[in-house]
Amino acid sequence: MGDRQVKDQLFDAFGEVAKALGNGRRAELIDVLAQGERHVDELSGEIGHSVANTSFHLRALANAGLVTTRRDGTRIYYRLASTRVSDLWAALRDVAAAHHEQIDRLAIAYLGDRTRLEQIGRAELAERIAAGDVVVVDVRPAAEHAAGHIAGARSIPINQLAAKVKDLPAGVEVVAYCRGPYCVFADDAVRLLLRRGRTARRLEDGFPEWQRAELPIETAAS
Amino acid sequence: MGDRQVKDQLFDAFGEVAKALGNGRRAELIDVLAQGERHVDELSGEIGHSVANTSFHLRALANAGLVTTRRDGTRIYYRLASTRVSDLWAALRDVAAAHHEQIDRLAIAYLGDRTRLEQIGRAELAERIAAGDVVVVDVRPAAEHAAGHIAGARSIPINQLAAKVKDLPAGVEVVAYCRGPYCVFADDAVRLLLRRGRTARRLEDGFPEWQRAELPIETAAS
């Protein structure tokens, strides 16, 4: 077998991995799975497609080695194969944000205007948590908080926040976080809190980035 | 327009960027362009396809924002849009190497058995260059050396190395480097040098990684 043919096969294999990410629904699945493991039924709800189609896409991700599975009773849980996959997903978003013409327009259409929302960086938040003068709220679905969250963060899924604002201590700044830079939950949370007269900012990115930066995290006792 | 629809479009855009890398020939093009800019005719030779097909793939990469162009006379030079793209390509290779079943087998088939070839890390090589007790040889094509190389490296393309071994100073270790971890030139160079009784190692990766690590580089005077 010639070198050309073997080289082509090697680079085809790299291409297969990229191709697995080369579909919007699979990209959404990776974004959700970066929060922690989930079963097929939950994931089909996240991407708004049938269970059969979701299963099909998950199989494509598994064949490329991006995700692995675990069975628990009748349910099958999918998770990212490693934090490397999360790194790859972050690198892809960075390139797209920097060089793809339409990302800015689409991000504004999806997330709304962020120029009025103040953000806080990871390092600063870590200091503020250590100093104890901030309340950190995880506004992702409860399952994602259970799978892993910023140490000390309180879980208030975005759809329950309006009812629970009153439970948050007064006079303390609130920092909301969610899945990452293209997740709308924390933006919605900060807008709601500001309307209620609270001081609030969003973490500039989300839980996966915090985790990859090796900052303190916690997991629900199993 | 519903949130679902806008979110789908946003993630479709991420998918488009990944899809651009989702082809072996385009992956090869990115790997070559990580060395520096090249024109279409050269690139078609690198991937072993017609100029028309190469142009087609380059257009796909440009549409995704991964590469940009510059005209010089009748020639059009393509280059990576930024070092972010090089980061993305490295992240993709890492994931593929860690999780894709066939990469190991294909890499061995293409590169040969590397277990007998000693490698040297970037940090150690930088120290040795500073100490001046090593000869660094760039075995990539001359055009890539001209576009940028490790500071102090001497250009000896792999196909000229056999004739030029005698010009290398005796009694000094030789370090060969090329395009990256999946490039065969440096392996071939080290094997040839060892057969000629020289002490030789390969740099563990290649020029793009050296550049991204912000270690000293040089460019040919224009």
Next chain:
DNA sequence: TCACTCCTCAAGTACTATCTTGAATATAGA
């Protein structure tokens, strides 16, 4: 302006991807 070079575009063919629907499989609990 003309011929030349380099590159892109268009048309055509074979192959691959995405989604839907309905059936098949695997486990849990009665």
Next chain:
DNA sequence: TCTATATTCAAGATAGTACTTGAGGAGTGA
């Protein structure tokens, strides 16, 4: 063992991708 639940598989319509060949543009230099 039987039924219910969760997931995967198979078939099929539609659309998109990858490559080839040949024509079309854009710049260079006589």
